[in-house]
Amino acid sequence: MLRSSEPRLVILTEGYSDPINAKTATSVLRYGQHPTVAIIDSLQVGKTAEEILGVGGNIPFVANLSDAPTANTLMIGIAPPGGKIPMSWRSVIRGAIALGMDVISGLHDFLVDDDDFVIDASRFGVNLIDIRKNDEHDVCNQKDIRVECLRIHTVGQDCSVGKMVASIEVARALQDQGYDAKFIATGQTGIMIEGDGCPIDCVVGDFISGAIEKQILAQQHHEILVIEGQGSLAHPRYSAVTLGLLHGCIPHGMILCYEVGRSWVRDMPHVNLKSLQELRTIYENTASIMFPSKIIGVAMNSRLLSEREANAERKKVHLELGLPVCDVLRDGPHDLVKAVQKLHMELR
Amino acid sequence: MLRSSEPRLVILTEGYSDPINAKTATSVLRYGQHPTVAIIDSLQVGKTAEEILGVGGNIPFVANLSDAPTANTLMIGIAPPGGKIPMSWRSVIRGAIALGMDVISGLHDFLVDDDDFVIDASRFGVNLIDIRKNDEHDVCNQKDIRVECLRIHTVGQDCSVGKMVASIEVARALQDQGYDAKFIATGQTGIMIEGDGCPIDCVVGDFISGAIEKQILAQQHHEILVIEGQGSLAHPRYSAVTLGLLHGCIPHGMILCYEVGRSWVRDMPHVNLKSLQELRTIYENTASIMFPSKIIGVAMNSRLLSEREANAERKKVHLELGLPVCDVLRDGPHDLVKAVQKLHMELR
Structure with missing residues (x-):
């Protein structure tokens, strides 16, 4: 690159x-x-x-x-x-x-x-x-998807909440534990870091799911793919990209990412954010139009919180949703990695 | 054009x-x-x-x-x-x-x-x-939307089921009844016919909802807009475009379009179609992430059926969904027009 x-x-x-x-x-x-x-x-x-x-x-x-x-x-x-x-x-x-x-x-x-x-x-x-320039021009086919390759996808409450960071941290931690895991970059920053991937938000509408499917087909010889999410299904501007990505990578499991303390959609203070519970339902229902998928954990971005506040938030969300929750930078990604390992065991 | x-x-x-x-x-x-x-x-x-x-x-x-x-x-x-x-x-x-x-x-x-x-x-x-060439480059804002303008959107079970035809027939019938209605074309054929519109499936991902919002802002001096849908939320290839359109035009009501006799997604025989009832739930839930919206009627494309078969299908779907159903070419669009008029009355 x-x-x-x-x-x-x-x-x-x-x-x-x-x-x-x-x-x-x-x-x-x-x-x-x-x-x-x-x-x-x-x-x-x-x-x-x-x-x-x-x-x-x-x-x-x-x-x-x-x-x-x-x-x-x-x-x-x-x-x-x-x-x-x-x-x-x-x-x-x-x-x-x-x-x-x-x-x-x-x-x-x-x-x-x-x-x-x-x-x-x-x-x-x-x-x-x-980095964003592309000539993606192929539709997806949902064929030749390797069933043994586990696909994990980060999805978000909003833009810029840490989907890429969570994806990289989970993929690298899986690698550290001996898994053949690969981070699939879908945004300009991820591509600059990983050296490959697809700038999905700059692909023409008809070819969004085809462009990410191409990445999946090229990388599914790996054991686990961690596919970076973009935008949010609840973001008025970017939900199209989010859905094309979700339906193109048909994940087995999703990690829901959010930043503590936000109440409205980024750059749109007149649009309230959905709750994590609402988003869990939205993402699971919408993903499952194509392929059965569950939220398996929550990546909390607590950069604005003290250590104590962050711990309290983490417990609260864990109790609310009954899912593993962590700030991958503060706590490490281990709770999310365990959730991925569990799904990987179920797949085999 | x-x-x-x-x-x-x-x-x-x-x-x-x-x-x-x-x-x-x-x-x-x-x-x-x-x-x-x-x-x-x-x-x-x-x-x-x-x-x-x-x-x-x-x-x-x-x-x-x-x-x-x-x-x-x-x-x-x-x-x-x-x-x-x-x-x-x-x-x-x-x-x-x-x-x-x-x-x-x-x-x-x-x-x-x-x-x-x-x-x-x-x-x-x-x-x-x-016709499809465009340089759409603006995100949507969900601001300055005129509340008195009724927005109706055709959505589909699949591609090529008659969303454009239903949109044109409903818009023209409303005009015949004295309403200031406008067909908003979103595909190449609709644009060739109407002389304006936006080729939404050829817009770059980030700007899909912005591109259709631009059409809405330009035309909302009309009393009723009938916005042509594209693809389907359940089509692996085109769901991104469908969602960008849906979230960009934030319709008050939707008309669900289908062709009788199909059982799989167009050009993808390995992907089963969803039922109309499933799609009703999918569209209403997904639209309402942004703005409360209901399916108000069904446009049935019965081109492969005899008159008698078409009447039987029409009754069956009407009973199943409790909604007005018609083949706009065979029966005329009047039942759908009445549903639009009812929503228009509620809005005022």
Whole structure:
């Protein structure tokens, strides 16, 4: 995915350096394979990644590209609603190109569709890498699905609650226990981390379930697939993508992900969130239109809570739903991993 | 949509001249505003449109473009799975361009993405018109929805069961009764007929609900909108599009459409269809995640049945579901129109 032989990243999050808006940056810092030299946000100069994003140690925030002279690749580190490139970032991107840096973007607005960027890139001999660009054009068939491969899917109460993080943590913990497990990335950040996958929210409607089925068919030689979810069936903007993914990957089991403390849909304060119990019913009923599926556990994102509050929330939700609950970063993913192992035993 | 000032159509259905595969042709013959000179299918030469498609009177089937010398526009008249241009049709399309004809297509494979077609069109000065081509790039907001505008949405047991026909018939019957009703086209055929709308199954996932919301906002000065449905929530391939449409147009009432005699999902004989009662529950529950909505009637497509069989089916389904049921072509849409009027009264 990254074409430089040894990418050294500088990540752009100008004006959006919080763990939600800068979730691409945060996750690349947490899970990525390539070193990050600096993060650009003129409002945070002097701070470290750890201070602002809760991950990344002493990697500094800087104001300009010139403050990160050893970087050779600019990565766009945010995922704003609608995926558009903020106008103010254009000069930074063109500056990076002029310095001979490759540019990696996961936005819906493609770098390669922008004449200025394309002309500059050609002139300075750099690569423009659009993670979301795809030409998916095949419908799903629901054939040749290997019955011995367990499919686990993370689903959410909302966007940006931690579906990707839960998927990666569960897959890696399964690997640590000796399972042949694979994380199936379906979003730009997951793809940047894993090096493969499908940018499902940028696929044309008719081909969404076909695009994820293709990933399943390509990877089902593994014992367990953990398929990253997107959006929410209860999100007015993204429910189509969520359903195409759900019906295309026909999971045996689902992990319900939420962030404690939210009461409305992200970026839509006039739309209330559904309760976890309501969502459990919605996801189980909707998944089972195609294939019988159950919520097997809950991934709680408690980043805004104290240790004590988080423990109380965890117990409360466990009692309410009768399911294993954990914050995969705070508690580790072990309770969810046990739920996956149980389903895996039942499948065999 | 049709750029010729006076389009005279020749419709291409070579090898696919039945009412299901050639549903674009059939509906353009039934509802279109422009005259059709002939239909090209070398297997049907000598037959009339009425004989083969059940509509279109004496319009002849012909073997070649040269048999329709007064036509000035070639229309692709089928909607195959996946929307791809059959290889064998390329020479017909290039032949039409060489004769100076505009070409209209509703397929996913765009004419304007094909170098041969583009070079030919430029050389012979004709227009290539891709009905499905769109640049929808806005998310929905669920704001500024006019409460006085009644939104009715056709939903289906499967693809190609008559959702567009039911929508048009109900909208036109409402207009005949003096209502300010508008048909909102969401597929290529509906757009060819109505002259506006949005090719929703060709919109990128994240923007499906936004694209239909845009149509609603643009047309909600009308009293009643009848929004054409697509696919089915129970169709493995197209449920994403169906849900984006449903959550983007947040209908007050839905009309459930089906074709009598089907037992499996179109083009997927290994996937059984859900019963109408199951689908009623699925659609009402899924729509109501966003906005309370009920199935208010059933549009039965009984084209394969005798008059007597159709009457028996109509009574049976009416008793089973306790809802008005009619075949809009055979019985007229009046029972469904009454159900819409009732909901309209309740809204005021």
